[in-house]
Amino acid sequence: MPDPNSQKDLAAAVPFESWGRYPTYPAKITSLNWQSDYAPAIAHLHQGGALPVGMGRSYGDSCLLKDGNLLVTTGMNRLISFDPETGDLTAEAGMTLAQILDFAVPRGFFLPVSPGTKYVTLGGAIANDIHGKNHHVAGTFGRHVTQFELVRSDGTRKICSATQNEDWYAATIGGLGLTGFISWATLRMKPIVSRNIDYEGIQFHGIDEFLDLTKQSHNIEYTVSWVDCASTGKNFCRGVFMQGDHSTKPTPLIISPEPKLVFPFDAPGAALNHTTVSLFNTAFFHKQIHKRVVALQDYEPFFYPLDKVLHWNRMYGKGGLLQFQYAIPWESAREGTIAIMQAVAKSGLASFLAVLKAFGDVPSPGMMSFPKPGITLALDFPIKADKTFPLVERLADMTCDYGGRLYPAKDAAMTAPQFQAFYPQWEEFARFRDPLITSSFWERVTGDKLPL
Amino acid sequence: MSTVATALAAQPNTSGPKKILVLGATSGIAEATCRIWASQGAALFLVARNAEKLAAVAQDLRTRGASFVETAVADLDDTEQHATLLSHAVNSLTGMDIAYLTHGVLGDQAQAEQDFNTTAHILYTNFIAPVSLLTWLANYCVQRHHGTLAVISSVAGDRGRRSNYVYGSSKAGLSAFLAGLRNRIDREGVTVLTIKPGPTRTAMTAGMPKSEKFADPNAVAKSIVAAIAAKKDQLYVPFIWAPIMLVIRTIPERVFKKLNL
Ligand SMILES: Cc1cc2nc3c(=O)[nH]c(=O)nc-3n(C[C@H](O)[C@H](O)[C@H](O)COP(=O)(O)OP(=O)(O)OC[C@H]3O[C@@H](n4cnc5c(N)ncnc54)[C@H](O)[C@@H]3O)c2cc1C
Numbered sequence: 001m002p003d004p005n006s007q008k009d010l011a012a013a014v015p016f017e018s019w020g021r022y023p024t025y026p027a028k029i030t031s032l033n034w035q036s037d038y039a040p041a042i043a044h045l046h047q048g049g050a051l052p053v054g055m056g057r058s059y060g061d062s063c064l065l066k067d068g069n070l071l072v073t074t075g076m077n078r079l080i081s082f083d084p085e086t087g088d089l090t091a092e093a094g095m096t097l098a099q100i101l102d103f104a105v106p107r108g109f110f111l112p113v114s115p116g117t118k119y120v121t122l123g124g125a126i127a128n129d130i131h132g133k134n135h136h137v138a139g140t141f142g143r144h145v146t147q148f149e150l151v152r153s154d155g156t157r158k159i160c161s162a163t164q165n166e167d168w169y170a171a172t173i174g175g176l177g178l179t180g181f182i183s184w185a186t187l188r189m190k191p192i193v194s195r196n197i198d199y200e201g202i203q204f205h206g207i208d209e210f211l212d213l214t215k216q217s218h219n220i221e222y223t224v225s226w227v228d229c230a231s232t233g234k235n236f237c238r239g240v241f242m243q244g245d246h247s248t249k250p251t252p253l254i255i256s257p258e259p260k261l262v263f264p265f266d267a268p269g270a271a272l273n274h275t276t277v278s279l280f281n282t283a284f285f286h287k288q289i290h291k292r293v294v295a296l297q298d299y300e301p302f303f304y305p306l307d308k309v310l311h312w313n314r315m316y317g318k319g320g321l322l323q324f325q326y327a328i329p330w331e332s333a334r335e336g337t338i339a340i341m342q343a344v345a346k347s348g349l350a351s352f353l354a355v356l357k358a359f360g361d362v363p364s365p366g367m368m369s370f371p372k373p374g375i376t377l378a379l380d381f382p383i384k385a386d387k388t389f390p391l392v393e394r395l396a397d398m399t400c401d402y403g404g405r406l407y408p409a410k411d412a413a414m415t416a417p418q419f420q421a422f423y424p425q426w427e428e429f430a431r432f433r434d435p436l437i438t439s440s441f442w443e444r445v446t447g448d449k450l451p452l
Numbered sequence: 453m454s455t456v457a458t459a460l461a462a463q464p465n466t467s468g469p470k471k472i473l474v475l476g477a478t479s480g481i482a483e484a485t486c487r488i489w490a491s492q493g494a495a496l497f498l499v500a501r502n503a504e505k506l507a508a509v510a511q512d513l514r515t516r517g518a519s520f521v522e523t524a525v526a527d528l529d530d531t532e533q534h535a536t537l538l539s540h541a542v543n544s545l546t547g548m549d550i551a552y553l554t555h556g557v558l559g560d561q562a563q564a565e566q567d568f569n570t571t572a573h574i575l576y577t578n579f580i581a582p583v584s585l586l587t588w589l590a591n592y593c594v595q596r597h598h599g600t601l602a603v604i605s606s607v608a609g610d611r612g613r614r615s616n617y618v619y620g621s622s623k624a625g626l627s628a629f630l631a632g633l634r635n636r637i638d639r640e641g642v643t644v645l646t647i648k649p650g651p652t653r654t655a656m657t658a659g660m661p662k663s664e665k666f667a668d669p670n671a672v673a674k675s676i677v678a679a680i681a682a683k684k685d686q687l688y689v690p691f692i693w694a695p696i697m698l699v700i701r702t703i704p705e706r707v708f709k710k711l712n713l
């Protein structure tokens with residue numbers, strides 16, 4: 001029975017927003033500060049289902065649950081063990097990668113896989129089986145998670161690894177938080193001797209130069225490109241190919257300073273338009289004056305350039321932003337990327353920063369993991385009611401036609417038929433879903449609502 | 453206890469890792485503080501009432517580099533047990549450089565206004581129990597002419613306000629006790645630090661309106677560690693609360709009584 005006061009209750013709560021700040025939904029927020037807080041929280045749900053969440057760094061609605069219960073895990077950030085021989089670090093699932101780095105870097109260890117922000121939790125990184133600039137050599141994050149504990153709402157606890165409860169291991173990695181609560185996990189860290197990255201930035205013009213650079217860099221650990229999606233003509237698909245390896249020259253392994261800049265307010269809606277974005281893109285392109293730049297760069301600006309400004313998503317104003325990220329397999333990767341980039345450039349809904357990368361063929365451990373060998377492109381769009389959604393829907397259809405798929409962590413728009421075409425294994429996966437757990441994303445793409 | 457152990461325990465610690473006794477170690481502020489000490493290799497004896505939470509905190513601090521972590525589960529309202537608990541703690545640490553008293557309850561102000569037992573419970577946990585602990589600890593430190601007693605009071609103790617005067621009066625009592633204790637034992641080589649945090653984001657304030665704007669416990673912890681190292685007498689944290697409370701303390705009562713604070 002829904003509680004008659006519930007709407008009032010929900011409205012009073014501080015909203016939990018995803019990074020795109022679209023959509024926003026009321027939900028009851030409960031903080032889990034201890035692993036033992038989960039059982040009472042799941043036993044006393046306010047109404048509807050529940051969803052464990054981390055830092056809300058997913059863009060769309062996969063970390064939201066309209067009118068349900070969000071169990072925020074970030075207070076659960078304790079270390080459990082660290083073995084400097086193997087690099088195995090065990091921690092509660094709410095620990096962020098930033099907190100892990102603060103602990104591990106001074107001890108000479110680094111994350112095996114790093115996303116574009118360090119402000120994500122261990123649990124969130126597993127649930128989306130995130131990828132980084134080293135996907136072509138290291139595969140996804142889940143490959144380096146040697147084990148974790150999964151707690152089901154009926155109280156059952158399962159230790160999951162590649163050899164124990166393998167089916168639950170596979171379903172939970174990339175399982176969008178839906179298989180249950182991850183209480184702790186073990187991550188295999190890798191040794192470093194310096195904070196520095198031997199960096200090289202190379203300008204390219206057009207997809208073929210990008211593909212050549214990709215081939216030439218297959219022995220380099222990290223590769224990623226920024227690409228201009230606003231320009232057409234001779235500047236079409238111009239970009240900067242960025243590559244790097246951990247420096248092997250030892251330097252002091254100090255802790256990163258805390259970020260000082262905070263984007264202070266919601267920018268007025270018009271701040272980001274075609275003109276400002278084009279100016280930015282041109283400036284970024286020419287910041288790299290030479291065709292090739294070689295430098296020793298600290299890992300912070302190399303991996304997390306945007307983390308320097310906390311809450312930079314406010315730059316998009318109150319309306320929020322829409323992310324869009326596809327992976328298209330090699331057979332049609334070139335053709336598909338050109339077609340999609342042309343559609344984006346033509347739309348005039350330019351993307352501020354578009355990120356282009358080749359995924360490698362290291363298999364993902366997750367049943368629902370997003371990456372597959374081919375090209376991935378991530379874009380963001382300011383939300384313009386009558387323009388953005390039709391464009392994104394068309395891009396999703398094109399992705400489908402080219403045999404690709406979209407990333408649920410960066411989606412607020414794919415339709416149920418699109419999702420089911422991208423992830424035909426979804427019905428098999430649904431068997432692993434915890435009966436009390438769901439998300440607004442899952443409800444949207446499967447039409448599956450929990451009975452209240 | 454053997455005579456050797458007594459002799460060892462009696463030695464003030466001048467070099468080597470700091471020996472720290474933490475009372476209320478599962479508190480949000482205490483845990484953040486202990487993480488800093490652990491990373492400096494401190495030796496810690498942790499006391500808290502919930503065994504499961506205490507074990508999680510202890511495991512984290514061991515992993516972060518504490519040179520020694522021992523724990524005891526105790527409800528600190530049980531003042532009868534304090535002497536046994538404290539002597540066990542200092543023996544286990546083989547001495548003590550810092551005692552950090554952090555436990556406390558906010559209590560339910562509305563209920564306390566109606567029910568004296570609720571009020572008495574808040575006063576007992578926040579005032580009487582710390583006084584019992586401090587009586588033993590002060591004498592232990594005075595004997596050795598060594599040690600710092602760092603105690604969390606609150607800005608709420610600086611002036612009674614309608615919204616939380618029961619909690620506030622327990623902290624006012626504690627602050628006054630600490631001032632007097634300092635006046636007595638500072639000359640014996642024992643430092644007494646009164647810590648007055650402003651609103652801080654911990655379990656105690658979870659769900660309060662605007663709690664997302666409260667101080668970060670890690671920043672509060674950093675200031676506390678620095679104030680202890682500098683042998684300060686008093687700490688308002690974040691520092692902005694020092695001038696704010698100065699103003700609040702000087703508002704005349706005839707005006708103050710009409711304010712909604
Ligand atoms: C600037 C920026 C750059 C990014 N770069 C990349 C990138 O390079 N590669 C990439 O792959 N992603 C990237 N992302 C996306 C981000 O890494 C993922 O969305 C990540 O999952 C967010 O983690 P979170 O802790 O914020 O989790 P949330 O967004 O809060 O939640 C994500 C999912 O995890 C689940 N979850 C969280 N904790 C638990 C738990 N304890 N138990 C069970 N389920 C749980 C939630 O239910 C939800 O389904 C980026 C995001 C931003 C904002």
Ligand SMILES: NC(=O)c1ccc[n+]([C@@H]2O[C@H](COP(=O)([O-])OP(=O)(O)OC[C@H]3O[C@@H](n4cnc5c(N)ncnc54)[C@H](OP(=O)(O)O)[C@@H]3O)[C@@H](O)[C@H]2O)c1
Binds near residue numbers: 476477556
């Ligand atoms: N947060 C603020 O805004 C704020 C402001 C000013 C002052 N303070 C003071 O700061 C101190 C730390 O509080 P906090 O903010 O860190 O809140 P907290 O996380 O709620 O910590 C309070 C701790 O006290 C423990 N405790 C309460 N009664 C106890 C008892 N009888 N025996 C043993 N332990 C007991 C609690 O144990 P359990 O975990 O088992 O409940 C809890 O760990 C308190 O003295 C508080 O009054 C806080």
